[in-house]
Amino acid sequence: MTVPHPSARLLARYAHDAAAPPGGAPAGALPGGALAGDEVWAVEAHLESCAECRARLAAVVGERAPAVAALVDAVWAELEPLAATIVPAPRRPRWARRLATWMTPAMLSWLVMTALVTPLAVVAHEMAGGGRVAPVLVLAPVLPVLGVAASWARGLDPAYELVAGTPRAGLELVLRRTAAMLAVLVPVLLAAGWVTGVMAAQWLLPCLAFTTGTLVLGGLIGMTRAAVALVTVWAAVIVAPILALSRLPSVLEPGVLPVWGGLFVLGAAVVITRKHAYTLLGVHR
Numbered sequence: 001m002t003v004p005h006p007s008a009r010l011l012a013r014y015a016h017d018a019a020a021p022p023g024g025a026p027a028g029a030l031p032g033g034a035l036a037g038d039e040v041w042a043v044e045a046h047l048e049s050c051a052e053c054r055a056r057l058a059a060v061v062g063e064r065a066p067a068v069a070a071l072v073d074a075v076w077a078e079l080e081p082l083a084a085t086i087v088p089a090p091r092r093p094r095w096a097r098r099l100a101t102w103m104t105p106a107m108l109s110w111l112v113m114t115a116l117v118t119p120l121a122v123v124a125h126e127m128a129g130g131g132r133v134a135p136v137l138v139l140a141p142v143l144p145v146l147g148v149a150a151s152w153a154r155g156l157d158p159a160y161e162l163v164a165g166t167p168r169a170g171l172e173l174v175l176r177r178t179a180a181m182l183a184v185l186v187p188v189l190l191a192a193g194w195v196t197g198v199m200a201a202q203w204l205l206p207c208l209a210f211t212t213g214t215l216v217l218g219g220l221i222g223m224t225r226a227a228v229a230l231v232t233v234w235a236a237v238i239v240a241p242i243l244a245l246s247r248l249p250s251v252l253e254p255g256v257l258p259v260w261g262g263l264f265v266l267g268a269a270v271v272i273t274r275k276h277a278y279t280l281l282g283v284h285r
Contacts, residue, residue, distance in 0.1 A: 014043050015060045102180040110150045118192045134196035140189050140203035141210040142231050147181035148214050149227030171278040205260035212267030219277040
């Protein structure tokens with residue numbers, strides 16, 4: 001699908017707003033007023049990947065904000081001699097650049113560790129003679145939740161603030177990282193369910209419901225806080241009774257699957273409805 005380029009008027013309004021002094025409006029306001037927040041983010045996200053529109057914007061800035069253009073030219077005049085002495089870093093392969101839009105390097109080690117938890121739990125379960133509660137039922141809802149938290153953890157990603165402050169740090173990036181987590185963990189959980197004889201829907205629907213629940217709550221209090229809160233509730237309400245009574249809680253019985261499915265659909269609808277909330281810096285904490 002071809003992404004439409006910003007119109008000449010939209011670029012002019014963007015340049016006009018950017019030239020405004022802090023706390024004040026620029027002289028000679030353009031028709032239509034200042035751009036809304038989502039319009040600014042859309043223009044900046046497009047400019048990241050479109051050299052043609054960056055050139056158009058430069059021409060507009062030179063015409064409508066000569067002081068800004070003069071400042072940029074002065075900065076470049078000082079930087080060009082220094083830039084000539086810098087050896088450029090080797091260009092990463094295309095597949096590596098695409099992978100970087102789906103997950104951070106800090107996520108890889110966490111994913112490997114998390115993917116090993118389920119097989120080890122299944123092996124320990126089988127060596128102990130099995131039981132009424134399969135490990136996949138206990139782990140499936142919380143592993144992706146922890147993955148969402150890890151993908152936005154400030155302490156795990158050195159580029160956290162840089163990424164969270166970019167125009168692309170909205171719902172699309174949130175869903176990309178969440179999908180990357182599920183793409184790795186769901187096959188592992190599927191294999192564990194097959195070994196222990198648990199039907200896929202019995203663990204997949206709680207897994208998806210908790211994942212969308214994290215995204216919904218994360219839009220209010222931040223992804224990491226949301227994940228910690230949901231994992232704490234799961235441990236107190238589900239895991240603790242399992243350890244104490246050694247039996248499957250009623251909320252994980254096959255008859256409750258429609259409820260989990262409904263929670264998943266409801267969570268997905270709320271995430272889509274509140275998509276603009278994910279452009280806020282606080283969400284990525």
